[in-house]
Amino acid sequence: MIQPGARTPAPEPLVLVQDLANTVDLELERDQLRSPADLASFAAEHGLRLTFNADDLAEVLEFREAVRDVCQAHAGVDVSAASGAVLERRLVRAPLWLTLGADGSAVVQPAADLSGLDALVARMAADIAGAVVDGTWRRLKACAADTCRWVYYDRSPAGRSRWCTMALCGSRNKMRQYRART
Template sequence: MVQSLVNTSELLEDRDDLTTPAGLLAWAEAADLPCPARPTQADLTRVRRFREALRQLLGGTPGGVPALNGELARTGTRPLLQAGPHVEFAGDDATALDTAITRVLAAVITAGLDGSLRRLKTCAAEDCRWAFYDRSPNVVSRWCETSVCGARHKMRAYRARQAAGATA
């Protein structure tokens, strides 16, 4: 769910699925999340800001944390202990969008607690930033696709070394 939200924007193709109400409705439906029947421009702006805060979190930069904490406060997301023992996350759910954001935040919190959040990353290529799940044993992957973004990075580094050697 978190990965699919972050990947609604594809920088390499200059595509953003969340620029229209239909795009937001399509993403929410695909993620099995509630959504306002008629999303407003303010809803779209809120979800896009939320998405970019998640992208920053997955990229290892703290810039998105205040926005995510703001959404936690705004939606009233909090853990509730259940018999079992089991923990569930609830929110004040004032709107359908609040409910959707609460569920995404619950997934982030749960993944942080079980350790799987460290495997959800964004591609290190600045022109990509695609969210991917790092399945490497040591959690050291840097690119969404080594054969694409990794190869481009390595080729740029090679050419830079060649150019530096030619001028020396």
């Protein structure tokens, strides 16, 4: 969202997850989620009519960073215990239902009685569940640069990309390695 054009967006259903993680630009210190109203606008942009309070905002910011840590784990960095605890605490409050269609199809979706932050997290959890099934989840990664950590979708054939873009973070890293050698 803040770094347009770095890479093409993730496929559905991962767009919501990617967009939430990218509501902050660490390098420029700009955060799009500064108020409950900002969070409600973000949700509305993704087809979710939800209301939030100040506590929800604080929790979604914490959840956002934990999701970013999971995305960084897809590039080989372990998820911290603290981030794991945040995810477990939030996800347990956002239950999912499995519905079966007349044609035998199965869909994971948020429980119907959820609202606010629980509904947002459940929507993301259902989207992630779908991405796990279709194999796209592990390609949603966070840039290896500590000053960036932008979440991108790795479309490389081998799926081993580490940088949001080689033109910025990848080049900076290569230059640092070069200078360290010389």
